[in-house]
Each structure stands twice: as structure tokens, then as C-alpha cells.
Amino acid sequence: MVEIPKEKLLEMYRTMVRIRRFEERTSKEFAAGKIPGSVHLYIGEEAVGTGVIAHLKKEDYILSTHRGHGHLIAKGGRTDRAMAELFAKKTGYCLGKGGSMHIADTDIGMLGAAGIVGSGIPIATGAALSAHMRGTDQVTVCFFGDGASNIGRFHEGINLASVWCLPVVFVCENNLWAVSVPTSCSLKIHDIADRAIGYGIPGVVVDGMDVVAVYEVAGEAVKRARSGGGPTLIEAKTYRFRGHFEGDSGTYRPKEEIEAWVKRDPIKSFQEQLLGMKALTEKKIKEIDDEALAEMDAAVKFAESSPPPGPEEVLNGVYV
Amino acid sequence: MVEIPKEKLLEMYRTMVRIRRFEERTSKEFAAGKIPGSVHLYIGEEAVGTGVIAHLKKEDYILSTHRGHGHLIAKGGRTDRAMAELFAKKTGYCLGKGGSMHIADTDIGMLGAAGIVGSGIPIATGAALSAHMRGTDQVTVCFFGDGASNIGRFHEGINLASVWCLPVVFVCENNLWAVSVPTSCSLKIHDIADRAIGYGIPGVVVDGMDVVAVYEVAGEAVKRARSGGGPTLIEAKTYRFRGHFEGDSGTYRPKEEIEAWVKRDPIKSFQEQLLGMKALTEKKIKEIDDEALAEMDAAVKFAESSPPPGPEEVLNGVYV
């Protein structure tokens, strides 16, 4: 990890903290009844989105999931507009019409969260095709879960990207569970990355709790995509620390399993790592955390004080 | 091949000849305008269906394709009722309501040809699940093409069968083309069988022009399925000698490629093999062929002399 500049490391650390604080605050506001619908939190998985997206430029694309707040923030999304969207307010990313599962911001290349699991995979292939045909060097990164790796579109979308050698990176966030169904009941193989063999593309397994490891693996994949080397399938082994959605008791997961993974908190371990290499001090840690907390206070204030969308929005935006 | 009894070899030879003669006659009748719609012929691929189905009992199931006449005949289907179905007659397998792409006969475990490519794969998984739940030793064999191996249901259906360790054999008839699209443009891997790795099941490649080789590979797969060992993915390399459907000029395929494969005609080579081992004589060859020709004459006569379905059939058979 020597070759990772200190600023980059700090930037990633800050991003992970901001995601964590955003999600914690979302959890609080949801419990308080301020956020309608349902929300799926990224807590525990921050290292994956952060380490991968750290390699992307503003013009690059990402396709996100139902658990997408972290991807949005890592790609440069604003927490105030994100929170406002969760609050169903007019100032939200989608005018309050999409909510947590449908946040998109084309200005920063965020092509959308997904309510239909796996739907982003062929769409990512299409965005990569578009970049190829327009002759840009844009890379597309598609995030999805272990559950999504069993949906037909995983197969079709990745195969097409491989056949056309498109600039896309497929990142499977394997958190071992699809709601209550463990990977042991949904796959007969140990590593989802092995499915890359069926498409003739590289498949890599990485520790999704180690942002530096993710950063390194993703770096090669993004470089490969940008330089015409085609797609890569990255499997990041990670874990969601909370229920599937807020309100999910999650009793189906063994306590010991949860505890073991929580011990490997990606932010804590990265913190220790950075302290060890003197890239971070206790003071700086507090400073970053306070900033994040203040940012989320402001985001909630912004969301709360924002007006709801006008009634005309029910009919607006169907057609160009 | 020592352990294959002579009767079995002759039975397979006869089946292949009957399929060939049925298809040639179908081609003739189609050209004569006797068969409406479209037909996809199995000529050149006889060894695959024959060698696999030779292991099945009447109660076992098969799922077929749009190129399914051979599967039906190998499973014990009657050529007269099959021809009558192509002629859209009341005596056909489906009362003349299904046609070539929708022939089924549950009495012999033929669960249907397929107009939607790949649709049989998850259905086969379901038939295998049913056998498992009913506690029978029935095996299900699902045929599909190289093109179908790129459809989402290939992924979902095989994965589910593998996770539940069901008694099913997936047979990919890789004839190198999906209409005008060659496998070189639809897959980046050499062997479709390698996709088995993504499901944690055995994947085997076999020469689909060699019925004995197919028989041996299929034997292990069927035994594995019947004995609780779960699914197998068999890829049989084969070739269709005619256009995609009757009337397809097929100009997209290189002449040399066609000629090279036609030289490997599975019936001719099996014939020589059997002559060499004295399992067959020139006399017997003629006898079998004459029988097949006579059978097809009778089938066409049956079809032609049969009445069309009554008009009431338009409304019949929607609901139980």
C-alpha cells in the first residue's frame, strides 16, 4: 500500500466515516418516522464502495443498488439532497419522487439505485457500450449483491460486456445474505468470483472489510477497463451490520456470525492502520468525525426545512 | 464401448436413421406447402438426442427445443402423430394446435418443445424438483442450444437445480450457431461446459457427432442424477446440416465449415463403426432404412388423411 498517497487514504477514510454517519442518522430519522417507505443501510460495507469509487472520475458511471447511499456519497453525492430525497422533499435528488431505492444524479455519473435487484447489471453494460461508441474513456462500475448474482440478468449482462470487451467493472458485494437466505442456500460455490470463468473475464476475490485491499484490486480492474482490457468481476466479501432493511429484526442470522464480523469493522481497522502509519491522529479522527456529524445535522435540517414537491409533480416527468 | 450391448447399439442406430428420415420427409413436405408455420430440423445432430435419451425410462422426463423432432422420436414418440401435428391435423400430438415448436406428450415424459428459447431450463428444474418431492427415481433431461446458454434462465435454472441437488441433466447442443450468430460472437469461452463451474456441478464436453461417446458421457450423468448426485452440464459439439429453419438460405455460414462437418455425418460414421464390429451388415442397413422410409410414408399418409381439428377447438383447452 506504499504507493497510495496519504491524501487518498485520508480521503477514503473521510468518505467511509461520512457514509457511516449518514446511515446512522438515516436509521435514527427512519425510526423517528421522518422517512417513509423503507431504507437499506450500508453500515459495515463502507470499504467496498469507497475503495472502488476512489478510482473513478466524475464522468465515470456507477450503477447502484437498493443499498446505495454509500455508493452515492462515495461518487460525490450531496448528503443534504440525499437526505431530502429520503424525506420525500422537493429539494431531494429526485424531487422526492424516487426515495432511497431510486436516487440518481447524472451530473456525477450516478445512474441510479435499483428497486429491482440486479436490474443495473445489463444497464451498466449499456452505459459501457455507450462510452465505447462515443469514444470516451469513461468507465462504468456496477454494484450488486450476492443475491443479485443469481438473477438471470447477471448472466446476460456480464456475458454481453465480455463478448464486446466493454469498459465495465462488476462489483459483487457479497455480504453472505439475501434478506434471510444465506449464500450457502443460494450458491453451491465458495466464491462468486468464479462465475467470471463462464464469461472468460478475470474474477477476483477481495476482503471487503479492508478498504486498501479493495482499492488495490479495483485499481487494476478500472485500469483494465479504461485501457480496453474489458470487464472484471470483483467479489468483495463483506457484511451488513444491521437488518436487511430498517425494522428487520434479522433474527435469521446467527449472533456469533454478526459479532465476528462487527469485530472487523472496516472503519475501525482502517483507523488503526492509519494511526499506525501516522497518517492519522486521534485529534484528526475527532475532527473528521465532528465534521461528518455536523454535515449530517445540516443535511437533516435541510431536508426538514425543505418544501414537499408540488401536487403538479404527480403528473410531471413521465415523458420528455 | 465394449460394455454397450449390440441391441442397444442397433437400437440407437435405428433411432438415428428414423430421425433423419423423418426430418428429410418433413423438409420435403414443408417445401411442398403441406406444413404451415416454420420447422427447424435436427439433421446432423441425431447422435446427441439419441445417445442421451437411450438411458432414459418411459417415466423419465425430457424438455425439448424448437429443434425437437429428434428428441421426441428418441423418447418414443410416434412419427405419425408427430407428422400429423406438423400438418395441423386433429390426430396430431396437440390436436394440431401446437405445431412443430409445441409438441408434447406427457404419456412418454416429453414435456414439450419450446418456442421461447431457453424456457425449458427452469421448467426442467421444476420437473426434477417434483420427482424429488414425490420420491420417485425419475430423471429429467433438458436439451437446449448454444444460443440458449446465454439466456438468463440458463443461469437461474441450473443454479437452482445445483443448490437443491436435483436429478436433472442439462444437455447443451452446441451447433456453433444461433441462427446467424456464431458462438465466437456470443461467448468468450471455448467450452460452454465450463459454465458448470459457476454452479459447482460437473461440466463435460463430448463429441456430439459420435453417438457412442455421447452415450457414455450421458450414462454417467444420468446415473449421477438418479443416484442423488445432482445435475450435470453436458456440452455436445455438433452441427446442423441445414439452414436454421426450412427456407433459411443460411448464407451466413462458411461453405468450408458446413462441408467439414457434413463429412462427419453421425449416422455414416456410426454405420462404419458398426460394420467394422460386425454389428451391422449392408443388408441390415438397407432393411433399417427401408423400414424408416416406409414408416415416414405411412406417417405422411396418416397426416394427410387425418381430419383437421373442429372449429370448437379454438375455444377448447384454455382452462381445466
Next chain:
Amino acid sequence: MKELSFRQAIGEAINEEMARDPRVFVIGEDVGKMGGLMGEMGEAFAKYGPERVRDTPLSEAAIMGAAVGAAITGMRPIAQLRFVDFLGICWDEIMNQATKMRYMFGGKINVPVVITALSGAGRRSAAQHSQSLEGMMSAIPGLKIVLPSTSADAKGLLKSAVRDGNPVMYFEHKMLMWTGPKSPVPEGEHLVPIGKAEVKREGKDVTVFTAGFMVHKALKVADKLQQERGISIEVIDPRTIKPLDKETILNSVKKTGRLVCFNEECATGGLAQQVAAIVADEAFDYLDAPIKRVTGPDTPIPYGQYLEDIWIPSEEKLIKAIDEVLA
């Protein structure tokens, strides 16, 4: 009569049918250990275990395809698809396989599969988790469709669906599954015939055709108009969307001469248009006023209470339409 919540009624139907017929089993995501999103399958899983209440990978096409394959080989699957919005990724299994096999194979094969899924808006779940697809699905020949509005119908229709022998789409409206109040369900064996509508309230001035969760809004409006203005509304609940019980609808309109269709669907391609068309043909001479339709607009369903509540057909809009046909 006992009082059951909507989801308890569904749970009871599944338990009873699984006890009655060993061929019946449940296949879907999170139906096992989790007992279904609403816990409605919990008891069945406890009783019959993972062999008959089968958790699947996230593979809707495989769920539906496997259900079809099991159905045509002697089993009686209940395919649990969670949200109707997910039917889009197994649409072919429904539109081209389950519902066409029997016909195109010459009437020899039966496909006794029940598909259950959560339908409807009101939970602020946004565009991909809030749709009502009864109109769209009824364009599929060979499918039967039911949409219960009470606990009693929920139980009786599900039991009938399992026994029907044809592909049956069983819609569970979210608002009834989540917040539906307990309502009476007959003790013991209780079946509601598929294809029979029910007059949920008799009246003589206007016929209101409505289904699912909307039935309760219509009944509120009927009471209100009766009390406040002496207007007598007849509320028809088809219960079965396909095949539709035309007679009950036509007889009602022949009596009242006025029809308002009140359906939670987009304006175009929904049930409301189907019923209006049937009446405009077969009861035309009895009509005293234009046939009004109160539905959602032709837009996806927006997130959040501010917009979703405007999208959903309201009691106010129903009253306005009733006034129009009475004008």
C-alpha cells in the same frame, strides 16, 4: 365466526391446504426461516419445514419456471413472488409458459400453479414496489386472477385457487396485508368460488365497481352518501378479476342505470376500462349516464406521502364521479 387479520387468513389457507394435500408446497424467497415478508408463512414453515416451504435463491424466473415444471408433473406449487412489480422478470413464465401450455399442447397438460404477490400503493414504496397489475395481467389468456378485499375472501379464494387446477394469480393488497383490520372468517372449511363477484353493499341509485383495498373506501363513501344525502350506492366487488363475473355487474347496472368504476390502477389498460366496455356493449340500453372511471393517472407511482396520496384514487374523487353520473 372468528376474527382474523388479512395475513392470518392467508396463513390459515396455506396451512389448511398443505395439510389437506401433500402435493401443495410453497416456493419463493424468504418464505422459510423468515416465514414470508409478513410472517404469513411462518406457521406453515414450522409445521412442514424446508422441504415443503422452500427458500430459493434470488431467481424469480427459476421460481416461476420450477413451479410450472413441478405443476405439470403432479405437484401443486404456490409460487410466492413477494411484490407484483417483480413479475416483470418472470413475465414469460407466466405469459408464455404457465398459461399457454395446456392450450398449445392440445389440452392434455394441467398447470395447477398459484402465484401470490403483494400489490398496490400506500406504503410509500415508490415506482418499483407499488404497482397494481390486474388490468395488464388480465390480457393474458389462460390465467385466472383473484384480488380479495376481506379476510374471509382472502382465505376462501386462496383455498379455491390452490384447488383450481389452472394458473391463478393471487393478489394481496399491501394495505390489507400490513394494516388490514381483523374481520370475520367462517369457522372450518371455507371456500369462495373463483369467478363469483359479491355485492358488498346493495343499493339502487348508482353501481360502484371496485376491487381490493378500494372496496373499503367505496363502502365508506356509500355509507356517507346514504346518511348525508340519501343516495343509495351498490358496491360490487368482483373478487375474481379473470374470468370476470359479468352477470353480477350487468344485473346491478340494469337496476341502477349508472356505473362508476373505482380502481387503483393507471387510467389506461386497467380493469375499469374493461368493465366500462362490457357494460357499454351489454347493458347500453339501461344506462342513464356516461360511465365514469376513477383511477390513478397514467404515471408511475411517486414516492412519499405528499405525492402518493394524490396518485391513489380518493374517496373525494369517487364522490365527485358519483355526483357526475347523478347530475
Next chain:
Amino acid sequence: MKELSFRQAIGEAINEEMARDPRVFVIGEDVGKMGGLMGEMGEAFAKYGPERVRDTPLSEAAIMGAAVGAAITGMRPIAQLRFVDFLGICWDEIMNQATKMRYMFGGKINVPVVITALSGAGRRSAAQHSQSLEGMMSAIPGLKIVLPSTSADAKGLLKSAVRDGNPVMYFEHKMLMWTGPKSPVPEGEHLVPIGKAEVKREGKDVTVFTAGFMVHKALKVADKLQQERGISIEVIDPRTIKPLDKETILNSVKKTGRLVCFNEECATGGLAQQVAAIVADEAFDYLDAPIKRVTGPDTPIPYGQYLEDIWIPSEEKLIKAIDEVLA
């Protein structure tokens, strides 16, 4: 005016739009070397090659999904799906992605994708290759749908669809693609606006609403009845199925007072019911007779000439319905 076959008109539209706009490309199975099932893409492939006329693996969900991904990032894909029957395996991409993105993302994203596919019966292709899905698809908010009946409309509507900027479903009726006779197409740039119906024949006694291949049958019937019995039929061809040009339909019915919908679709959930419902509401006071619908029955489409010809709505049945509304 030059004379073009239906498929030549489509080929011309594709060639012209690809020449006009470098963002336009074709993606689908067998569109390249084979030039499309009907050869309609042959010239485009010859001109623009495999980069812009892209043969795909057999992966409809990937075709549609990739088209959507390309559309939202600056391209103008034409997704060729061959038969409408195959839409079932990419239904989610259409119903939940392409048509909902713009709305649920707050109106920022455009999804300029055109979907083309062969529709309709008559080729003895049986249940899985003969459907007409215009009614079912029009229940999808956010989708536009066109169904041309002449070579001129085929060209003009396809060019407009490519430029529209929204997801547009473009139906090509098989009988017009295979055996459609040549018909006049204006020279040079020829656009037909989406959302405008055309009165294909003026009349005063009865309005016949029909679309696609059925238009030609309706026109034959109109001529016949005019000559033989002096009955004056007005034939309305919506050309665009969604959004529907209500005004043209309503104005015609207000003039004739009688409506027969003549559509090649199942009886339930089709266009005929939509139009009947709209008229029964908005032109009720002008109606002199029940609104009749002549469609196929609620069954899959049978194989073979003996049964398929009975399934398809016939000129005889149309005449019978016209007699009924005139009785």
C-alpha cells in the same frame, strides 16, 4: 410518391435516421450479417457495419438493458426484439426500467430507446410467435406505442420514434412485413407525428376503430358495404396506440353515433376495451347504439390455418357487428 413495401419503408427509415444522427444504432439478434429476419436491416449493416448494427448473443434482457443504459448516456438505440412474444423475457426492462426511470429520478434522465418487434397472427406460427400485445403494453405508464398500417406510416412513425426521446414500442405486423403490398411513400424527409390518428376513410353512419393489419380488412368491408348497401363507414386508424388520439375518435363517434372496435387482440385487456370505455364516458350522449367489439377470443393463438383463421377477427364478424349497431 414512390411505392415501397412495408419492410422497405422500415429499412429506409432506419438508414435515414442512422445517416442523420450518429447516436442512432441497432442492437439485436441477427440484425447484422443476416440483416434482420426480413432483411430490413441489410442495407444499414452494409452501410454502417457491425459497430452500429450490433448482433448480440441470445439475451433479450441484456439487449433491452443495454439499450436503456446506452440511451441514458447519450445514445439513441433501436432495440430489435424480433417477435413481441419475446418481450416477456425483458418485460422488467421495459415496465420497470426504461419507462419509469425518467419519472422516478425526478425528470432528469431521458430514455430515448425504440423497441421494434414483429406482432400479430396469420403466419401459422402458434401461441408463442403470434401475439398482439398492444393492449397489455399500453398499461405501462411512460411508454409510447405505435402500430403502423401502411408503408408511409411505417416509415414516418419509425423516424419520429427515433427522434421522440422517450421509450417507444414500434410494432411491425407480420402480415404487412411478409406479404404487405407496396404502397406510396412521400419522397424525401417524411415524418408522421406520434399521437395523431388518421381517418383512413371518411363516413357518416358507423365509426370503425381499428389498427395495424386489420385496417386493410376494415377498408375492404367499408368499400363493400358502401357499394352493396350504401352504408357509409368511417375508418379510424390511431397509428399511435399510446398516447391515444382521443379527439379524432370522439369527433368521429359524435358524427356517426355508432362505434365498432375491430382489433386483432384477445377480447380481454385489449385496445378495443380501452376505446369503448373512453367513448362510453366522453361521447356517451352521442351514442345511438351499444359499442361493439370485434376481437379474437380469450385464448392463446392456435397453430395451423384451420384454427388460426377462425381465431383472427374476420371481415364477416366485422360486418355482423356493423349490422348490429345499425339495427
